[in-house]
Amino acid sequence: MKNICVVGVGYVGIVTAAAFSDLGNRVIALDISEEKIEKLRQGVMPIFEPGLAEMVERNVSAGRLSFTTSYEEGLKDAEFVFICVGTPEGVDGEADLQYVRMAAESIAETMDHPLIIINKSTVPVGTGDWVADIVREHQPQPIDFAVVSCPEFLREGAAISDFLNPDRTVLGSENREAAEAVAQLHLPLRAPIVVTDLRTAEMIKYASNAFLATKISFINEIANICESLGADVEEVARGMGFDKRIGPRFLNAGIGYGGSCFPKDVKALAYMAQVRGKHPQLLHAVMDINEYQRKVAVLKLRELLDDTLEGRTIGLLGLAFKPGTDDLREAPALTIAELLREAGAKVRGYDPVAMENVARSYPWIELANNAYELAEGCDGVIVATEWNEFKQLDMPRLRDLMKQPVLIDGRNIYDPVQMREFGFKYRAIGRGYNGEGPEA
Secondary structure (H helix, E strand, O other), X not given: OOEEEEEOOOHHHHHHHHHXXXXXXXXXXXXXXXXXXXXXXXXXXXXXXXXXXXXXXXXXXXXXXXXXXOHHHHHOOOOEEEEOXXXXXXXXXXXXXXXXXXXXXXXXHHOOOOEEEEEOOOOOOOXXXXXXXXXHHHOOXXXXXXXXXXXXXXXXXXXXXXXXXXXXXXXXXXXXXXXXXXXXXXXXXXXXXXXXXXXXXXXXXXXXXXXHHHHHHHHHHHHXXXXXXXXXXXXXXXXXXXXXXOOOOOOOOOOOOOOOOHHHHHHXXXXXXXXXXXXXXXXXXXXXXXXXXXXXXXXXHHHHOOOOOOXXXXXXXXXXXXXXXXXXXXXXXXXXXXXXXXXXXXXXXXXXXXXXXXXXXXXXXXXXXXXXXHHOOOOEEEEOOOOHHHOOOOHHHHHHHOOOOEEEEOOOXXXXXXXXXXXXXXXXXXXXXXXXXXXX
16 A cells, blocks of 8 residues: 555546545545535535546545645655646646646645655646756755656546556656656556656657547548548548558547647647747647637538528537536537627537536526427537437437427437438538538
8 A cells, every 4th residue: 555645636636546545545635725625525526527426435435535635634644746736728828837836836845755746737848857846946955756757648538447447657757766666556557657758758648649639630621521522431430440550549520629638738739849949730730620620510500591590599419528527628519609609699508417517607508408408499409519318319309399400410420311311401520411412
């Protein structure tokens, strides 16, 4: 059993704390927000993540997981300290490191014995060295420590599984002994461990996310070409995916990526390149295509509604950026909602888990209790998030509730032929001509 302190109880922090305690370690999760810590003590999770509440409850009951707002308490017996605070996007696309700085300063001012400090947050290349400098500058007296980079690769909606069954663990440090100690902490996960230097480890995270975002934008570019040529991007992606050099994952055409990672990390990587005099044309193209894909759904809707959205009522099926989470950060659905509002439309929305978050931040979106209530009287519906419950809707009932049977399938979850047989005016993303002849 190792003693671990996890600083920050946001998405990465609470999953890290819960998972390491589930592996038999004693973990204290620390956050300066008294509200967050008090809610965790009451069993209220800061995020929606399948399986998380049960894992937290199990380990709190076993005495392996606890919560505090005190650095003194959190660091008292700690051997490892994971920094898992937020790194939001700055004004120019750079990562904002104010919370990392605050955590590093507090660790330095409080520590009274040697520690291994692990950056789990996604941070710009060079942050590990910067954190080490901050700790040295703010220690009341010199105490040995080492900094290790251990970037997270968690998918929202599958974070527990991803943590416990990783493709690899990446560790970077200038202190080989410290890297090996953190490697030992990860051995129960039985995954390949890549040990490298600090900056390379930090770059692996950015390069990985940028590549996955590029895959998504690539297939969306192909989807738009498919439409003009009469090809079906779903079949194109399936045919491509059998090639082992390409693989099938992240080849789902639609209205683009969102969330807390891909948009922020691609921008941050482009910013890092630009300030060093490089020209990240590919990264800019990835971002441009992703932004355009949100407009594609609105353009298709406008086409089917006689080129006007003024006074129309439009429903959005799905509001979170992806299924399995209540996260609204960079959600395509909300960009589309803004575009619809600007065009004079009344916007309705429904999401299985993100309704409270939407109500707080987007009070002008009229929220429905289910897909059928959403559809009632709508001039059009856009599928924005591919929740499983949307895949088996009673389509004739949905059609009959709508003022006009116009449906834009932003995630390609329905069969175009079947949707036309149901009587919908239907458009998907990159599905040939949607069965209605070449576009003009």
